[in-house]
Amino acid sequence: MGDSPTPCGRRRCRGKEYSCSMELSLAVIGGKWKPLILWHLRGGGTMRFSALRRSMPIITQKMLTQQLRELEADGLISRTVYAEVPPRVEYGLTEPGCDIIPILEALCRFGRDFENRFGVEEAAPPAVRAVAP
Amino acid sequence: MGDSPTPCGRRRCRGKEYSCSMELSLAVIGGKWKPLILWHLRGGGTMRFSALRRSMPIITQKMLTQQLRELEADGLISRTVYAEVPPRVEYGLTEPGCDIIPILEALCRFGRDFENRFGVEEAAPPAVRAVAP
DNA sequence: CCGTATCCATCATGATACTG
DNA sequence: CAGTATCATGATGGATACGG
8 A cells, every 4th residue: 555544644635624535535535415416327327406416316406516616626526617597507527526436335235235234124204394384 | 147236135144134246245354453463363273362453553453353253253254262360362263254355456456556546655654653651 | 596694502523530 | 541521713604685
């Protein structure tokens, strides 16, 4: 490996403080929704905001926007705004962004092994959101 | 991959709710200190509490205890208490815990590539903790 | 359509003190 | 030595409303 993760000697890269490369990686992709966003973009093409949103029904607009901005600031995704009416914005992976995909695949495999080892059950259906009367 | 990460159909495994295996993985190893703890245990032997603590000067005792308990509950590390005075507790990786190491190595590599791509600087020295007068 | 701005609840983390 | 217990706080995420 060559990179001791001993947390002495804190460094900074793109505004993130960390003590070892792994910490930096987690700072970059560790956000609650970031792996999922990158995952949906893994095909190589671009997706527009609304398509991303549809693919993650749980996420709020605020969080999607926020996480996309951070991923963009970290150089993992590209953002292209088309000056049209109505507006259109397309998101895609950059080269560094593509580098994460194999790791996400490995994470996914680990998760599946974990499930197989310990068993899965259906989650209780999410409490139905009360409709305003 | 075979496992669509589409967030429909929430599942539950060991008390964690998630929508795709990757989410589960992040729930298991995503804690702020967990990757670091697992990393320090990667040698294959065991370490006692105080040794782990020394290897992560920043972490508080409370957080170390807490994260160790969660890792243990998730079956990633083993915890052995020796009935001695003074007490001795040894931590080590279980087999599922060992499975994560290659992923952490990949994460570490990604972080290093990221640093090389975008550059690193020394972090400002951590504000010296005021000594009580 | 694709956002920003604001306010608010919750939780994760930290500081500190105490114990078997 | 290896923890618990307690309290404080700051980051994180969600609901809602509004804007170009």
